[in-house]
Amino acid sequence: MEPSHSTKQTSDTAILIDEPSRSTRGKSAAPVAIAAKTKGGSYQKGGWGRGIAIFDLILRVAALVAALAATTTMGTTDQTLPFFTQFFQFQASYDDLPAFSYFVIANAIASGYLVLSLPFSIVCIVRPHATGARLLLLIFDTMLVAFTTAAAAAAAAIVYLAHNGNQNTNWLAICQQFNDFCQKVSGAVVASFIAAVIFIVLVVLSAIALRRR
């Protein structure tokens, strides 16, 4: 029994020695990382921020795709009915309704902003501690949440009316005639809502990065 007892004691001692050495290393690492940026400390902190920044860039590209899809779908959709009277042809396009025109403009502006914001997002990848660029992105992202949501909601209200009409106001549904047009417009509205949700996620990501730096 003697040898086994001795090995147990050794392993206990080894753990006892290991524990405090690890804890003191952890304690000393924190101030050193702030003061002199040692390899271990700054790499771990930078990696966290860099992960968020790369995810930010990917989401920005996804939002750009969604906003561009919304703009082009709404902007290029028009439908001409196969019958016409002596005086005019029945045609529907986005500029018949002001809400759809605003939708195209707002999503085009959102696409332009997203392209311009890509370099700032890359700056945040290269320098995860650059809080100025991140705060700037957060402020503009918040404004574009409102902008794209407003466009999508206004268009959605009109599309709903076009689909269902309204008896109380005597507004008739036009989607029975312009079915193809209505379906494409609905798709554009969904794409714009996706872009708005991605903007919300971008704002939350930036806030987490600002807190964790």
Next chain:
Amino acid sequence: MEPSHSTKQTSDTAILIDEPSRSTRGKSAAPVAIAAKTKGGSYQKGGWGRGIAIFDLILRVAALVAALAATTTMGTTDQTLPFFTQFFQFQASYDDLPAFSYFVIANAIASGYLVLSLPFSIVCIVRPHATGARLLLLIFDTMLVAFTTAAAAAAAAIVYLAHNGNQNTNWLAICQQFNDFCQKVSGAVVASFIAAVIFIVLVVLSAIALRRR
């Protein structure tokens, strides 16, 4: 001339002595504030965060007033025309149009959220370094930016249609008959947009506080 020269020299010396003592005090205060929270350092830092937190609370109350005004104006407005046929009376109220119903629900939810968020805002005044509460408020505020903007934009699209009508879709303007109803609804939409703008300012304020802590 002798006494005046001596006094000038004295004052110069006094400044020279004063300057370095002030700068060293400033330099020593920064690390001490982090390590042990001396009175001067933590008071200044806490004061900055506390100022933002108090402004946050005031804005929250203002947004609550705007959201409540939007809800009650839209919810209580109805207009009955002074003439009627044998079968029905001409009446307009918010539940005639789905966009207005959503508007009332969304602004009621926003009012409820604002009341619930007041204690968290007060926590941020008492403890300016509590970043958890601030991050939580920022995330929910961002969602409510989208929520209230969507409600306001959808209602605005319908009100615009009610005011002007649309020739291309044969939707006639109803505000010539229901003038009083349309004006009150327009007021509610403006109040909701004000609430949305205040939410954007709240998000930006929280982000600045997270960065400056």
